[in-house]
Amino acid sequence: MIPVLLILLPxxxxxxxxxIKEENAxxxxxxxxxxxxxxxAVAGIYFYxxxxxxxxxxxxxxxxxxxxxxxxxxSKMLVLLTAISFPLIFLAxxxxxxxxxxxxxxxxxxxxxxxMGVFVANDALLFYFFWELALIPVYFLCSLWGGEKRIAVTxxxxxxxxxxxxxxxxxxxxxxxxxxxxxxxxxxxYSVQLAPEKQSLVFWLFFIAFAIKMPIxxxxxxxxxxxxxxxxxxxxxLSGIMVKMGIFAVIKWLLPFFPSASEQFAxxxxxxxxxxxxxxxxxxxxxxxxxxxxxxxxxxxxxxMSATLFTGxxxxxxxxxxxxxxxxxxxIGLWIVADAIEQQLGTRKFSELGGLAQxxxxxxxxxxxxxxxxxxxxxxxxxxxxxxxxNGLFHYNIWITAVAGISIILAAVYTLNMVQxxxxxxxTAVTSNATDISGNIRITLVILVILVIALGVYPQPMIDLxxxxxxxxxAGK
Amino acid sequence: MNAIxxxxxxxxxxxxxxxxTKNKSVLKYIAAVGLLLLIAFNVMDTYAIFKFDIDSRGxxxxxxxxxxxxxxxFAATFIYVLLSGSDIExxxxxxxxxxxxxxxxxCGLSILSGFNGMLMLFLGIEILSIPLYILTGSDKRNLKSxxxxxxxxxxxxxxxxxxxxxxxxxxxxxxxFTLNALPVIPTTGMINPSFLHVGGLLLLFxxxxxxxxxxxxxxxxxxxxxxxxxxxxxxxxxxxxxxGFIAFIRLFQTQAVALGPTWKxxxxxVIILTLLIGNITAVFQQxxxxxxxxxxxxxxxxMLxxxxxxxxxxxxxxxxxxxxxxxxxxxIFAVLIKMNDYxxxxxxxxxxxxxxxxxxxxxxLLSLAGIPLTAGFFAKYYMLASVIKEGGxxxxxxxxxxxxxxxxxxxxxxxxxxxxxxxxxxxAPISGVFKLSLVxxxxxVIVLGIFPSIILNGFYF
Numbered sequence: 037m038i039p040v041l042l043i044l045l046p047x048x049x050x051x052x053x054x055x056i057k058e059e060n061a062x063x064x065x066x067x068x069x070x071x072x073x074x075x076x077a078v079a080g081i082y083f084y085x086x087x088x089x090x091x092x093x094x095x096x097x098x099x100x101x102x103x104x105x106x107x108x109x110x111s112k113m114l115v116l117l118t119a120i121s122f123p124l125i126f127l128a129x130x131x132x133x134x135x136x137x138x139x140x141x142x143x144x145x146x147x148x149x150x151x152m153g154v155f156v157a158n159d160a161l162l163f164y165f166f167w168e169l170a171l172i173p174v175y176f177l178c179s180l181w182g183g184e185k186r187i188a189v190t191x192x193x194x195x196x197x198x199x200x201x202x203x204x205x206x207x208x209x210x211x212x213x214x215x216x217x218x219x220x221x222x223x224x225x226y227s228v229q230l231a232p233e234k235q236s237l238v239f240w241l242f243f244i245a246f247a248i249k250m251p252i253x254x255x256x257x258x259x260x261x262x263x264x265x266x267x268x269x270x271x272x273x274l275s276g277i278m279v280k281m282g283i284f285a286v287i288k289w290l291l292p293f294f295p296s297a298s299e300q301f302a303x304x305x306x307x308x309x310x311x312x313x314x315x316x317x318x319x320x321x322x323x324x325x326x327x328x329x330x331x332x333x334x335x336x337x338x339x340x341m342s343a344t345l346f347t348g349x350x351x352x353x354x355x356x357x358x359x360x361x362x363x364x365x366x367x368i369g370l371w372i373v374a375d376a377i378e379q380q381l382g383t384r385k386f387s388e389l390g391g392l393a394q395x396x397x398x399x400x401x402x403x404x405x406x407x408x409x410x411x412x413x414x415x416x417x418x419x420x421x422x423x424x425x426x427n428g429l430f431h432y433n434i435w436i437t438a439v440a441g442i443s444i445i446l447a448a449v450y451t452l453n454m455v456q457x458x459x460x461x462x463x464t465a466v467t468s469n470a471t472d473i474s475g476n477i478r479i480t481l482v483i484l485v486i487l488v489i490a491l492g493v494y495p496q497p498m499i500d501l502x503x504x505x506x507x508x509x510x511a512g513k
Numbered sequence: 514m515n516a517i518x519x520x521x522x523x524x525x526x527x528x529x530x531x532x533x534t535k536n537k538s539v540l541k542y543i544a545a546v547g548l549l550l551l552i553a554f555n556v557m558d559t560y561a562i563f564k565f566d567i568d569s570r571g572x573x574x575x576x577x578x579x580x581x582x583x584x585x586x587f588a589a590t591f592i593y594v595l596l597s598g599s600d601i602e603x604x605x606x607x608x609x610x611x612x613x614x615x616x617x618x619x620c621g622l623s624i625l626s627g628f629n630g631m632l633m634l635f636l637g638i639e640i641l642s643i644p645l646y647i648l649t650g651s652d653k654r655n656l657k658s659x660x661x662x663x664x665x666x667x668x669x670x671x672x673x674x675x676x677x678x679x680x681x682x683x684x685x686x687x688x689x690f691t692l693n694a695l696p697v698i699p700t701t702g703m704i705n706p707s708f709l710h711v712g713g714l715l716l717l718f719x720x721x722x723x724x725x726x727x728x729x730x731x732x733x734x735x736x737x738x739x740x741x742x743x744x745x746x747x748x749x750x751x752x753x754x755x756x757g758f759i760a761f762i763r764l765f766q767t768q769a770v771a772l773g774p775t776w777k778x779x780x781x782x783v784i785i786l787t788l789l790i791g792n793i794t795a796v797f798q799q800x801x802x803x804x805x806x807x808x809x810x811x812x813x814x815x816m817l818x819x820x821x822x823x824x825x826x827x828x829x830x831x832x833x834x835x836x837x838x839x840x841x842x843x844x845i846f847a848v849l850i851k852m853n854d855y856x857x858x859x860x861x862x863x864x865x866x867x868x869x870x871x872x873x874x875x876x877x878l879l880s881l882a883g884i885p886l887t888a889g890f891f892a893k894y895y896m897l898a899s900v901i902k903e904g905g906x907x908x909x910x911x912x913x914x915x916x917x918x919x920x921x922x923x924x925x926x927x928x929x930x931x932x933x934x935x936x937x938x939x940x941a942p943i944s945g946v947f948k949l950s951l952v953x954x955x956x957x958v959i960v961l962g963i964f965p966s967i968i969l970n971g972f973y974f
Contacts, residue, residue, distance in 0.1 A: 098966055168885040179933045187933050191925065198921055202914040205894075209901045209910070237907070 038080030038088050039105035039156035042115060043149050043166075045073050050145030056138035063130060066141035070122035073148065077119035081112050090158075100212070100219040101161040110357060110505035111155045113498065114277075114284055117364045118151050121276050128372040128480040129269045132379060134181060140267075143173040147273055154281050160208045160220040163289065164201070170278065171197055174270060181267040193262040196255070200245035207241030211293065226292055235297035242290050243305075250282035252305075252342050253312025256335050263331040268375040271327070275334050275371070276364040283341055283360055287353075287509060291345070302346040306432070309343035310440050312336070317446035321453070326374040326384045329454055330367065333410060336443050337363050343440065344425040350510050352428015357502035358495055359421030362409070365491075366418060369406040369484040373399065376477050377458070381466050386454065391463030395470040400459045402481040407455050409488045411448045417491035514565050514575065515558040516551060516583050516623035523547040524616035531609020541598030544612040548591040551619070555583045571691055572630040578828060579626035581971060582759050585832060586622055586752050589839045590615065593748060596847040596950050600744040605651045611745075614644035618753060625760040630690040631680040634760060638676065638724065641756060642669050645749055649741040661740025668723070668733045676720035682713030693767050706771040714768055718779070721764065725757040727817060728786040731810050735794075738806035743855075746802070747846030750809045755835035758816050762831060766823050780821050781909055787814035788916040795923045802855045804923055805845065808881065811920055812838050815896050815913065821906075822899040829969050830895030836968055837888035837961060841880040844954050847947075848874050853939035857926055861936025869948045870940070871931040876955040878924040880962070883917055888961035893917065895965075 049069035056062040080088060090106035107115065122144075134140045150173070153166030171194070178190040208220070215224040230238065248255045263271045291298050316335035323329040341359055344352040376399060377392070378384050393400035409416035412423075422444070430437045463470075473481075491498065530543050557563040559580040594601075594615075602608050621641030628634045646669065650662025680690075686709035687694035698705050706714075719730060726734040738746045769776045791811030798804040816838075819831035848870055852859050864871040880889035897910050931938070961967060 096964070096966060098969060165885045172879075172884065176932070179929070187929055191922075191929070194925070195918060195921060199915070199918045202918055203911070206897065206901075206907070206910050206914055209894075209898050210907060212898070213902055213904075241911075 037091060038076065038084060039107060039152070040091050041076050042073060042080070042119075042152045042156065045069065045076060045149075046145040046152065047149040050142045050149060053138050053142035053145060056141075059134070059137040062137040062141045063126070066145060067123060067126045067130070069145055070119075070126050070148070073152075074119040074123055077115050081107075081116060095159075095162070099161070100215075100217070102159055102219075102221065103162060104158040104221060105156040105162075106158045107156055108505045108508070109502040110284060110287060110360075113357065113361055113501050114155045114280055115152060117280070117361050118148060118155065118277050121272070121364060121368055122148055124368065124372075124480045124483065125269050125272045125276075127476050128272075129375065130476045131474060132267075132269070132375075134267075136180075140177070140181060140269075143177045144269065144273070146173040147177070147270075151273075151277055151281070155284060158222045160211070160222070160225060160289070162220070164205060164208060167204070167281070167285075168201060170281065171201070174266075174274065174278070177270045178262065178266040181270070183265040185261070186265045189258075189261040189265045193258040196248050196258045197245075200248035200255075203241045204245035207238045207245075210238050210241070222288075225289075228293065230294070232296040232300075235294040236300070239290070239294040239297035239301065242294075243286070243301075246282040246285045246290060247342075248282075249285070250279055250338050250342055251335065252309050252339055253315060253335070254308070256312065256316070259335060260328050260331040263334075264325065264327045268371055268378070272368045272371045275331070276368040279334070279338055280360050280364060283338070283345065283356065286342070286345055287356075287505070291509060298346060299348070302348070305346045306343045306436060309339040309346075310436055313339035313343070313440055313443040314446075317443045317450065320450040321446065323450070324385050324387055326377065326386070326454065326458070327371075329450060330370050330374060333447060333450065334363075334367055336447065337367075340422065340425055340429075340440060340443070343436070344428050347428050347432035349428030349431055350506065351424050352432075353506050353509060354499060354502070355421045355424025355426075355428060357506060358491075358498045359418065359425060361498055362417040362421050362488075362491060365484055365487050366406060366409045369402075369481060369488070370410060372477060372480055372484070373403045373406060376473050381470060383466055386457040388464060388466045389458045390461040390467055391459070392467050392470055393459040394463065395467060396472040398478060399473045399481075402478075402485055403459065404455060405485045405488060406481075407451045409492075410451050412444065415489065415492045417488045417495070419492060420495045514567065514573070514627075515554040515563070516580075516587075517620055517627075518565060519551055519554050520616050520620040520623060523551065524613045524620065527609055527613035527616055531607065531613075537602045537608050538599070540608050540612055541594060541601065544598070544615070545591060545594050547616065548587055548594060552584055552587045552591065555580060555587060555623075559584070569629075569633075572633045573624070573627045574629040575627040579759070579763075582626045582755075582832060582835070583623050584971070585836055585968070586626075586755060587619065589752050589836065589843065590619060590748075592840070592950075592954065593752070593843050596843060596947070596954070597744045597747060597850065600847075600850045604742045604744055605653060611648065611651060614648055615748065617644045618748075622752070622756040625756050626763075628760065628763065629692050631683060631692075632690050634764065635673075635676060635680060637760065639673065641753060642673075642724075645745075645753065648745040648749070649737055651745065652742045655740075655742075657740040658742060661737045664740075665733055665737045672720045672723040672730075675716050675723075679713045679716030679718075679720060682709050682716060684713075686710035686713060692764065695767070695771060704770055710771055714765075714772055717764065721757070721761045722783060725754060725761055725813050725816070726810050727783050727813055728790040728810065729783075731787065731790065731813075734810055735803055735806040738809065739800070739803050743802060743846055743850045746806070747843055747850075750805070750846075751835075751839035751842045754809065754813065755831075755839060758813075758819070758831060758835065762820055762823065762828075765820060769823070777821065780817065781906075784814055784817045784821065784909070785912060787811070787817060788913060792916045792919045792923075796919065798923070799857060800855045801849060801852075801857060801860065801927060804857075804926075805842070805849070808920065808923065809842070811916065812881070814916070815893060818896040818900050818913070821909075822903045824899055824902060826895055826899035826902055830892065830899050833888070833895055833961075833965055833968050834892040837880060837892035837958070840954060840958055840961075841877040841887075841889060844877040844951060844958070845874060845881075847951065848877075851940045851943060851947075853941070857930050858936065860927055860930040860938055861934040863931040863938035863940075866938055867940060867943065869952065870943065873951040873955040874931065875928050876958055878927055880958050882921045882924045886959060886962045888958045888965070890962055891965040 150170030320332035412418035624637035652658035795807035880887035
């Protein structure tokens with residue numbers, strides 16, 4: 037029952053939210069719903085018996101599709117990430133003004149329902165439904181509340197991901213007709229085991245959809261613009277959680293079905309990912325806008341994850357699992373800082389900022405921790421994940437590892453450069469009247485920083501949580 | 514047989530009721546009641562509760578599929594009359610005649626869903642088409658409407674000629690009018706079609722492609738759909754087109770074997786051309802009405818997949834596609850008629866001035882684009898699944914999906930105009946009942962998008 041609740045709760049509260057006219061009521065309602073979902077998620081994962089974590093009911097009997105949901109370690113972790121992120125996002129952006137706040141929170145909650153569905157669905161058609169359900173509200177969120185260039189940018193994002201989804205649909209249909217029992221169930225897909233020469237085409241049909249979502253080079257062009265133009269709360273969802281859909285889907289819906297194609301194309305995908313890492317890092321150095329910097333830095337991080345996925349290494353996969361969660365936490369933290377600055381000062385350009393540390397000391401301290409996590413410094417949560425991933429990559433190919441390693445140095449360059457330009461040096465005309473952050477943002481950032489350090493020192497809970505998925509994925513090798 | 518006779522009778526009743534009453538708005542209620550009767554009698558026919566039958570000497574044969582299609586088509590017409598009935602009244606002077614003509618079209622439709630001989634195919638097509646020529650030109654004082662009617666009539670009659678020629682060839686080759694007449698060599702069981710037979714079938718193929726506006730025989734479509742009064746375009750582009758497809762499939766389900774492997778090659782070329790021309794041209798339109806005309810060509814490309822695979826999934830699929838496409842298109846046209854300006858810019862800011870209209874239109878557009886959770890998704894799903902089931906044509910599916918992505922571009926332009934652009938979209942006064950029916954229709958589109966089996970179960974029970 038728990039997975040159904042996790043979807044129904046945001047779905048229903050979201051639908052109700054469309055009818056809330058008053059701005060503060062909508063905000064409170066959204067936050068309440070997100071907190072409730074968090075309680076259900078934590079209670080379900082840690083306190084209820086495992087039998088409650090799956091659900092199965094008839095849906096479309098003539099098609100062989102059932103309303104089947106289950107949660108393994110990876111989906112538990114991502115459900116947790118989603119459940120934790122939404123209250124934090126709502127809390128951090130509580131002071132932001134929205135036209136039609138009711139609709140804004142409604143669409144946000146619908147997105148959450150879609151994301152939850154993606155992470156728990158165990159039936160390919162159902163998975164496809166939620167995959168799209170997560171996309172459509174985001175399209176409206178970005179187009180209605182985004183920046184100046186929002187319409188064109190969001191449209192590009194939508195068309196990109198929609199083409200990917202359609203490719204995946206063709207792949208799903210192809211697999212469906214290969215199953216012995218004409219079913220969309222994950223297990224049926226798993227037991228198909230196509231002949232190696234037939235795997236390639238279907239592999240790419242699936243992979244392109246996931247690659248666009250992650251995004252990896254050269255499918256990434258929608259991403260920096262979309263992150264920049266979206267309202268910050270949506271950007272947090274996009275970069276913190278939604279990109280994980282791509283990684284999640286590769287682990288659950290791609291690698292187990294097409295083992296030989298994954299091996300065959302691994303070197304090309306790893307190559308593309310590493311090129312993407314370097315390329316994004318180099319561009320990040322040249323950025324003058326905090327949001328765009330975070331966007332490119334995110335491409336670099338995702339590139340490392342997707343490269344590691346295809347090395348077929350066990351430690352690497354453990355690293356990816358940990359990093360999926362941690363990257364979500366860290367990037368949301370960075371966005372909160374960016375948003376706090378933009379809301380207060382009206383600009384995100386380094387060139388106009390400076391000396392903020394004198395004016396907003398607590399923001400500065402919290403940002404520095406987040407920035408360290410972004411460069412994966414030891415004792416921050418990202419360190420252990422990146423360490424494990426590089427370990428996996430190292431066993432695959434030393435040269436690739438060396439090239440990918442450069443991006444770590446570059447990450448330090450652009451992140452510290454940002455910290456320095458924004459927080460140190462002399463105050464400018466813009467920052468001279470700045471004040472420190474408000475209570476809401478302070479609370480969220482403190483929670484995030486605690487998570488960053490706690491998981492940096494003691495990552496074992498995450499490793500334990502996702503142990504079964506790692507084991508199952510590796511068992512096929 | 515119930516439907517054929519009753520629809521013809523109702524047509525006559527509508528004409529006389531025009532003389533008996535001067536009150537225009539009564540007519541649409543009479544028509545609605547007539548449609549309900551039609552549905553009821555057709556359902557009775559389906560379950561053999563009450564059956565009016567005459568021996569048609571094998572020219573007509575009513576299967577469950579055809580009868581069920583009738584029910585769906587009548588139901589869609591019922592929704593159409595409810596939503597757009599008051600706009601039919603405004604289309605011209607002789608309102609009663611328009612309703613009568615719609616019933617005659619339905620009579621042709623019921624013949625097409627049950628024909629078993631080429632003569633009945635011809636009769637059905639003609640009974641269906643001639644009222645449409647008149648409806649297209651019903652806006653007498655509008656030059657565009659006149660032009661469209663003339664164009665439609667000329668092209669339509671030309672195609673009828675081609676069809677008759679095809680039937681003549683077919684008769685010459687097989688000595689029979691019946692659908693399952695195939696030149697089988699008795700000793701081997703092989704099919705050995707003569708040149709005449711193949712020629713006849715190809716001519717029939719051209720004629721039917723014209724009727725369903727498949728490229729390269731689609732040229733009449735944009736002009737006619739654009740020129741005709743919008744309220745009749747809605748009817749032509751949906752229910753009538755679906756009937757054309759049912760006839761097309763019925764004809765070639767048995768006869769396609771005579772064309773051998775060339776059949777699939779010809780058909781793939783037609784499908785790709787239809788998708789290409791429909792979608793790409795729709796992208797460049799400035800008027801929403803014209804965009805919908807091209808999009809209806811594009812949708813026809815998808816419906817042709819049912820012909821391509823013609824398996825059980827395709828039969829279920831074409832029913833679902835017809836319903837999903839008709840509901841969404843009827844809905845959009847109902848809104849379009851109310852707009853003061855038919856261009857994309859005319860929709861600017863509709864979400865602010867009339868949120869209900871904008872929201873329901875969005876649902877209809879999403880359905881046409883085939884987004885999950887709407888009926889349109891499962892419609893496309895069935896079409897593609899039926900092709901993949903046949904095997905070997907995955908490339909065709911990928912091409913179709915690419916065009917489905919293109920279609921998102923032009924459907925979403927309307928959504929963008931309504932929600933993201935500022936403007937004062939002017940509409941005719943809109944009644945509460947109209948809004949309510951739109952909302953119900955949109956709800957139906959979503960329910961079918963989650964449980965498509967509602968439509969398909971009716972096919973089996």
